[in-house]
Amino acid sequence: MRTLVRTSKLSAAMLAFAALAGLSGCSSKAAAPEAPRNALVAHPQAADALNAEVYSGDVHARFESQLGFRVNGKIKTRLVDVGNHVEAGQVLAELDPLDLKLQVASANANLSSARANRDLAQSEFDRYRPLLDKHFISQTQFDTVSNTLKAAQAQLQQAQAAFAVAQNQAEYTSLRADHAGVITAINAEAGQVVSAGQAVAMLARDGSLEVEIAVPENRIGAYSVGTPVAIESWADAGKQLAGHLREISPEADHTTRTYRVRVSFDDTALAPRLGQTARVYFVDANTTAQILIPLAALYELGGKPAVWVVDAKTHQVRLAPVSVAAYREQGVTISGGVSAQDWIVTAGVHKLREGQAIAPIDALNRAIAL
Template sequence: MKLTGVAASLAVAALCTACGREPEPAHEEIRPVRSIVVGETSGSVGATYSGEVQARHESKLGFQTSGKVVARLVDVGAHVKRGQPLMRLDPAQESLHVVTAVADVEAARSRVAQDRVDVQRTEQLLARAFASQAELDQQRLALAQSQAKLKAALAQQQITLNQRGYTELVADRDGLVTAVGAEAGQVVSAGQAVVTVAVDGDREVLVSIPESRVDELRRAKVLQVSVWARPDKRYDGELRELAPDTDSVTRTYSARIAVKNADSALMLGMTASVFTPDVDGRSAIRLPLGAIYNQDGRPQVWVIDAKTSQVALRAVQLGSAQNDSVLVSGGLAGGETVVTAGVHMLHAGQKVKAPGASTTLAQGSHP
């Protein structure tokens, strides 16, 4: 019984000692995070569109008459001059038409000559009272009709001569042959495109624009063009044409960007890129998409206090986005540090460690 009392006394003493001791403070974890020091940039994330270099003007040439092709005089890729023959049709049929037209003209001339003689003879007979005025009027009417038929025959002869000239297809302007649609022995119809010529001179890039970027392209102050074969060279561009409707398959708008300082290095068919580095010129901040924390449908970011290293949520206003970047048009100021990774693992007031915080670019660069 004595041992039991002693044990109880020791337990009571231990409890009293524990009650008098202060609890140890909980250790707060300092979470390492990735961050950037934001800076202002132009009001655009920039956009790059891939396209193809094309000629400003392209002629699809065809014969003005039908017939059988007997000669193809150019190949794809050949450079042609204005007036140079490109293709010929068999002229035999047209030559027969010319012979017929010449014969019709001669027959009409003979008829006019005969009617003129008849009028003169009737006038002489009328002077001697051997013919009536009605007969003379009839002869004069016949002469007028034969003269009109002669004019029609001459016009038809000229048309036939032109048709024979149409059996040779010639280039209307200097340029490069980009397509040939007929071969020797093939029968073609009038107006059928058989040779395509890309005219020398102006060059442009055909690109497809998503509907969300159409307004930005219209407002773009600067357009830069580059080609995959010459990434070190840049050309100035200008929006020349924008389709009023979308393509039925891709649901994009076709745009043609005129290249202002095109040279011989800009060849037809090259893969080109059109870059819009500046759209509206407003001041904005560029952030990675991973820095945006959506809470109740509101975009926010974690901002690190430079003195206490604690994070706090800040509501922001977002602008346009492209790929993995987004513009913040309001809620942040240049020079602030923003968490870019692990935003869902933080809570307000938490201390963080951001070693080597990077700095965003002050101006957009070509991707």
């Protein structure tokens, strides 16, 4: 009987110990830190693009020159390719100079002949002058000699001018760049016969870059020279550069019925490369300071709107009161409280608490390094 009592007491003690151990295990699990939960985060978007009118165009140099020879001839050699950067005065192509050298030789011979005729007429004039003073010849005879001298002098001046033109034309056998820039097109090759003024190469000068766009005639009246714009390269989407409207064509294109408009970059150093596609945004001045957030990112704090802002270092969230400007189909327009550089939680905001650490992810469920 005593043995049974002892066994019961021992069993009770073991059960009590097991219960205590279970309670201890539960408390240790409760004390373990909570793992960060995944949260969808994003940057607020600039709201100025909501009401902006967007036009696509190409990047051009402000000054583009079609370069051609000033004389006719056959191209002997081409010294540059498309994409080459050239300096002012650099030779781009050369003509065969044989014919022009012959023209120089012919003009030089005519000059020598005219100089000889002038010298002969001068000697006749010098010989007849004293004869007139002694009345050995008539005034009519002397006038004839004097006029012959004047004609010879005029012919000499004409020959000198023709010789200078022939020399200049001989120098025009070299096509030179009039400014530093980039060759964007080649329209003739070695061996080709070209006429004076025919475009051989296109030069985009160094310096200002612009975007050329086409604006329909029903909207051209809304813009004026100096209007600020935002420019975004198709190759670098999301990065907008400041610019302004520089030039509006006074006449619409006869085929497309659109007006050619040139938009300049405020900082040429940040401009895209020549020929790249760019979008031009004509922004409403009333929305330039506003940003757009998803409706699901909006939270209520004491009856006022707020958003959860993520600390980039600790990944902890905090509530930031915001000022709502308007509710739109695309989201909520915010006029203050957060900036476009902040990271905000865009979904599941009602499950967060102040100071909670999160694991930021994007819309494709990929981890984000803030």
